[in-house]
Amino acid sequence: MSTSTKDPIFLLCDTVRETSFALQKYLRHGHVEKVYQNGWLHRLRKLGLIAEAEVPLQVRDEDGTVLGDFFADLLVQKGLLVELKAVKQLTDEHVAQVLGYMRASGIEHALLINFGSARLEIRKFVLNDAFRVESAATPKPKSFLSLLFAPLCASLWQ
Known part of the structure; x- marks a missing residue:
């Protein structure tokens, strides 16, 4: 796909990946997460991107009640969430x-x-x-399995 027709979010992801690889090549592994976060922010901002660290976000119930807060590691251009880790291996958690x-x-x-x-x-x-969290005013989506298998089942019962 040519760069001119690629969706902006995917171009942003490409830039973030390239920046991450360059930072990894320079720093290698072995530092704490904060070092990578600071380096990553510095490099993205040098590219002219809006990059924020420790962005506060809220978890809400169906009726809008705040259930808790969390801090996302990074938010780029207000539309790409980035979670950084400095662990031996990523886990399901x-x-x-x-x-x-x-x-x-x-x-x-x-x-x-x-x-x-x-x-x-x-x-x-x-x-x-x-998989989106829905508010009380919007209908609940079908389950993932029903979305996946509905076309197959429909064709079998015709």
Whole structure:
């Protein structure tokens, strides 16, 4: 796909990945998460991007009641959530954390980046309507499995 027709969020993800690889190449692994966060912010801001650290976000109930707060590691251009880790290996808990942040904030795109392993790990997540947290005023989406298998089942019963 040519750069001119690529969706801006994917171009932003590419820039973040390139910046992360360059930072990993320079720093290597072995530092605490905050060092990578500071380096990452510095490099993205040098590129002219809006990059914020420790962004406060709220988890709300269906009726809008605030259930709790959390701080996203990074938010880029107000539309890309980035969770940084400096651990030996990413776990299911790290993935669940990112997905929870996405659902709570409504931010559709996120990257989970681990600087702690020998090789840089980057995972991309896209929140779709099947997994979005809904308010009481909007109908609940069908389950993931029903969305996945509905076309198959419909074709079998015709």
